Amino acid sequence: MAKVQRGVGGSVVLNRHGSRLWPALRSSCIGLRLIDTMRCGRTSVVSSQEQLQRSKKKKEKKEMSDLKKRNEGSERLSELLKWEVESLGDVDGEVKKKMEVFSAFQRVVKVLQFGEGKAKKEAAIDVRRLAKEDAEARVALAMLGAIPPLVSMIDCEDEEFHVASLYALLNLAIGNDVNKAAIVKTGAVHKMLALLKTLTSQAVSDAMVANFLGLTALDSNKAIIGSSGAVPFLVSVLVNPNTTLQAEQDALRALYNLSICASNAAPLLETPLVPTLLSLLGDMATSERSLAILANLSSTPDGRRAISKGPNAFTLLVDALTWADSPNCQESACYIIMMLAHKSWADRQALNSRVFESEKGKQIEAGGSAVAPVSAPICGGGGEGWGGGDMSEERMAVKEMVQLSLQSNMRRIVMRANLPQEFAPSEHFKTVTATSSSKSLPF
Template sequence: MLEELKQVVKRLQYDDVVGGAKDVRRLAKEDSGARCTLALLGAIPPLVAVLDSGDLDLRINGLYALLNLCIGNDTNKAAIVKAGAVHKMLDLIKCDEVDGEPNPDVCAAVIANFLGLTALDSNKPIIGSSGAINFLVKFLVKMFKNSVKGEVNSQVIQDCLRALYNLSLLPSNVLPMIEIDEFVPFLMATLGDMEVSDRILSILSNVVSTPEGRKAVSGVHDSFQILVDVLNWSDSPACQEQATYILMVMAHKSYRDRVVMIESGVTSSLLELTLLGSTLAQKRASRILEILSVDKGKQVSETFVGSLGANVSAPLCGSVDSRSLRSTDPTKDPDDDNMISDESKAVKNLVQQSLHSNMRRIAKRANLPQDFVPSEHFRSLTSMSTSKSLPF
């Protein structure tokens, strides 16, 4: 076997480049040992070099030979990128255009390579800064536009989405993604296509890990309504879990986003998830409800305090207790503190009653007993937590 591999690399380097590339492609496809040995014998540099060839068939065989060499082999993935393959692959896209359109076979091979190469963490920043993100996004959007005409390769679309997901795992790659104006709106608009929604939500989960990404998502028209709709996909628990993660991160980070979520009717969908969702979706939905209920309580309390007039104001510094307020403000009615306390209790009761009412409605939908009473777990959703951690 070793002698055969030596002969393959020799042909690749000297007298029969086409035959050598085809043999590497064939031998490396199923044999992990052959991948290691071929790379050690020096197969990678000549394969990268053939990407500059004027022979289209040779270039495609070279691309798939490189792809097979990097299957499950991180050393080869790093070596291929180090040899300059990424920029050569991007150049191939441009040079193989026909009437302004890239060759679909070349694109499919390049995207498959990007998928394999981006699985290695050390390759992510190199590929992310090479221009590959722009190519992947533009190609993906175009593929979906062509799908209306029936011209679509579902495998290439999946490879493209998975490569973008790999790249989005590195926060520094998120910015060049969202700087492409059509990217985030495209992702949001494509949610609902069940063949790709899981992948799209995975990418969005990484996008919202950055402030710029969260701003881009919240800036899309009806973005929260779209995500709330995903919460109702009872036949797709994985999508529900990812949608709750996205909403949880955004609710945790932005008061304005929390307001828009409430206006989008997220509460009832979250309550339903706390009863009928997967364990992970239940935990995340509970966390979001906890965050939203704190805001709701604050809003009502602030409205009430504001109605008391100028006699109630924020301290200039430090903390002031009720006794000092009474001693320094002779015009203040001593019953005001009791009123605020009563109002706080009233707010908590209103929120709790709303939760109970919604959960009874959901219980009825789920064919649970009519005397169903929410457990202490659900009552705790109305508690005022100051935690800012995202444990899930």
């Protein structure tokens, strides 16, 4: 027979042998509960469908909560501004004006967040207009929550929505690193790349290129965009015959921004970027940026290999050294050649066999009289490459000026590139430049 023993913690049920009955009772209760559940045909495990529904509701609730917080934040700011206006009375008209502008921003953002159809598109156009030349407007519109709805508009099927949202985002990012980071964090890059699968509009393509240019200007975005799959799209813009001049320039500048980040070398070299850039040399509108990208790539072993294997790479680079009217192209070309020659014996041999040959300095005869060569020789003896025979005092003076100019340029390049002093002009270089000219052009 069970008996009850009282203690400090209350009553304890004991059996006739004096041991506790709780373990047995607990086991029997669990067993009864299990039997009851089986009889009723129920289970305590929630179905996967119910879990998905709950998860969806929870996500919607969180989104509404975040949106409410943003609205509450903007309303609080609006109330503070209103209080400031009321406290100042009619003293400060500028504050009242700012209050009115901020209220207009609020209305535009609310349409972006809750509007539909044409009204939402018009709101995106308003954001583009307001943020175009106003740095304070970019800050205020982003703070009010304009970026997320604009990014979500990229998923729309209407081309006009794409253009309106992309240019609005572009203007919000101008000169504002916080907005640049927020646009990428919100998922704009992946949405733009997803849009490429159905992209047929040149206007949308140009807007995407312009956005990539703006977003890659921020260092923290470079690696993210470089690994996202944007590089093949930007390279395709360069080879597309329908590409506008502005889009081509934007694509080159975006690729230059990406090439600054060392981790982007691999995705850049996986595309036909190097041959494409070499093919653009000779066009002064694209040569400077193309050589700058190649210079960045030449700092990596894979980049140097890709450049040295490019079609007519050494000839094109040496020709660029003679563009007297483009010192930036000369500097980049010289840097690339130095990197190739310094790091690879094979490249030094290739330079020697392809460039430093006597054929390079053959003269062009016109009307029985000798004239200066189209492409000046890199090395030679006596008066070769300068019309042959004895040179006049004028030619000697020009030759000396060219020699001094090349030596001075080489010193500046070495200093800017922070290269070892072994690259500094030597006596051998002075001998080489003694018969060089900087007047020839590659076309």
